[in-house]
Amino acid sequence: MESKLYLYPVWLRIWHIINAVLFLVLIATGLSLQYASVDYSFIDFEIAVSTHNIAGVAITIAYFMFVFGNLFTKNGKFYKIKRKGFFSDLFTQIKYYSYGIFVHQKTPFPVTAKRKFNPLQKVSYVGAMYFLFPIMILSGLALIFPEFIVPNVFGFSGIHLTGLVHIISGFGLSIFLCIHLYFCTIGKTPTSNFKSMIDGYH
Amino acid sequence: MVTTLLLWMLPVATFAEDEEAPVFENAEYNHQCFKCHGQKTYRYYNESMDREMKDRMNPYFIIDSALYYQSNHASFMCTDCHSPEYETFPHAGELRMEQQFACLDCHGGDETYAHYQFERIEEEFQASIHSTKHNEDFTCWMCHNPHTYKINARNNHNIKEVIVYDNNICLSCHADINKYQLLSDEENPSILAAHEWLPNQTLHFSKVRCIECHTEIDKEMLIAHKVCSKEKAVKRCVECHSQNSLLTATLYKFETFEKRNKLGFFNAAILTDHYIIGANRNYYLNVASIVIFGLTLLVIIIHAILRIISK
Known part of the structure; x- marks a missing residue:
């Protein structure tokens, strides 16, 4: 029998579930704010504003938990991208997902104790967590304290620009979430990866 | 040499003249009032004491002449609105009871x-x-x-x-x-x-x-x-924070009149300079987000179907 790999430590799983719940709250309230209407609002505007702000601050605190966890535990090394063979590995993985998977080829980068993520996962996780997430947090905090935003950027409202950055990065992370959820069904069974995130074993 | 220099300078002098503040024909007349009402103090002859006295001007009766000549009523003489009897100084006490004009008058x-x-x-x-x-x-x-x-x-x-x-x-x-x-x-x-x-x-x-x-x-x-x-x-927050924000009927009325219906997008005017959560919606971003989201779902669905078929 194949031995199970313990890849998801407790702190990571706690952060993951907190992050997931808060992110869903932020998407729901964010969409409700962006598409607010006099006749019909998904969530009442005032409630949506305060919930979005509270969830935003909470997810920022949780984000630091994720960053420090990766800085001070071995989990951080899984996110390191090696330059050597970067594009060819990425292409191999893309080829697998777009063809190989349908003809029952073996996954080119199986999960091991040293390799938790395949090259595509690695790039998308790093992009989401270390690129889009900080942009999201910074622009969100700026919108909570708009007095610190530069009022005019080349004739364009600084607050508006910050709002656009916040919305675009939020949209990017929402798309990431959709793809992330779908790819989680590509495990031994469609639910095995979800179970891994609960019990920690892959 | 001097003539050349003078000729060269001439247009500059003309230009400088054009740039000067407008001359108000009423200014000389109004100056009689501003002499006192433009200052914090004024002088008058006190008959009972038989001497000239200096007193403080009531701060509510001080008019800033600089602001006056920038205002909409700048071309008016003071007595266009106030009684001509104010020309007599010291003013008669009952003049302060004079009836004031309203806008419609x-x-x-x-x-x-x-x-x-x-x-x-x-x-x-x-x-x-x-x-x-x-x-x-x-x-x-x-x-x-x-x-x-x-x-x-x-x-x-x-x-x-x-x-x-x-x-x-x-x-x-x-x-x-x-x-x-x-x-x-x-x-x-x-x-x-x-x-x-x-x-x-x-x-x-x-x-x-x-x-x-x-x-x-x-x-x-x-x-x-x-x-x-x-x-x-x-x-209600949504009165402003929504697509048909009431601000387009008030604060941004002038802007929206001029720029409305660009691409049929109502909020195009607000979009450029101002940011109001819920009211600012970028047409292109809206379309792009729907297309990207739709394509993502489509690819996921096709991929899932192919996985099920090839199982």
Whole structure:
């Protein structure tokens, strides 16, 4: 029998579930704010504003938990991208997902104790967590304290620009979430990866 | 050499002359008034003491001549509105009881001013809380100082300046107990406390005018004058924070008139310079987000179907 790999430590799983719940709250309230209407609002505007702000601050605190966890535990090394063979590995993985998977080829980068993520996962996780997430947090905090935003950027409202950055990065992370959820069904069974995130074993 | 230099300088001198401040024909006449009413002190001959005396001018009777000559009434002589008997100095005491003009006395029924809709303004004002609560004690001058008032929202495209100018009109009473109590025995209510419920108070106060929430909007009028009681003030966030934001009918009315319907996108005008959560919607971003989201779902569905088929 194949031995199970313990890849998801407790702190990571706690952060993951907190992050997931808060992110869903932020998407729901964010969409409700962006598409607010006099006749019909998904969530009442005032409630949506305060919930979005509270969830935003909470997810920022949780984000630091994720960053420090990766800085001070071995989990951080899984996110390191090696330059050597970067594009060819990425292409191999893309080829697998777009063809190989349908003809029952073996996954080119199986999960091991040293390799938790395949090259595509690695790039998308790093992009989401270390690129889009900080942009999201910074622009969100700026919108909570708009007095610190530069009022005019080349004739364009600084607050508006910050709002656009916040919305675009939020949209990017929402798309990431959709793809992330779908790819989680590509495990031994469609639910095995979800179970891994609960019990920690892959 | 000197002639050449003079010829070269000539257009500059002409240009400099063009740039000079406009000359007001009434200035010389008005100067007789500003000699005292433009200063903090004035001199007069006291007959009973038989000597010239210097006294302090009542601060409420001091008119800033610089602001006056920038105002809409700059071309007026003081006696166009005030009694010609003021030409006698010291002024007769009963002159302070003189009847003051209201806006409609000059502007009413005049085609020249038709686009300002003075009659409609008067109608709205009569229905406003200012008029219904204080009757004739509340005049146009309570808000529009005839000596300094100048048209603002129509001429100024800097919305920030328009907001400051218009809000200062409200604050001149509602943040000044001395003027407020001219009409009311009530204690001056604290604006900050009354607006405690409003999130991001500072931002709201600097980005919108009091009248946006405190007047009944009339789509046909640029500036609504029907100031309502506080119970009727706009308190629902979505009234402004939504696609058909009421700000497009008030604060951004001029801008939206000019730029509306660009790509059929109602909020195009607000989009460029201002940001209001819920009201700013970028047409291209909306389309792009729907397309990207749709394509993502489509790819996921196709991929999932192929996985099921090839199982």
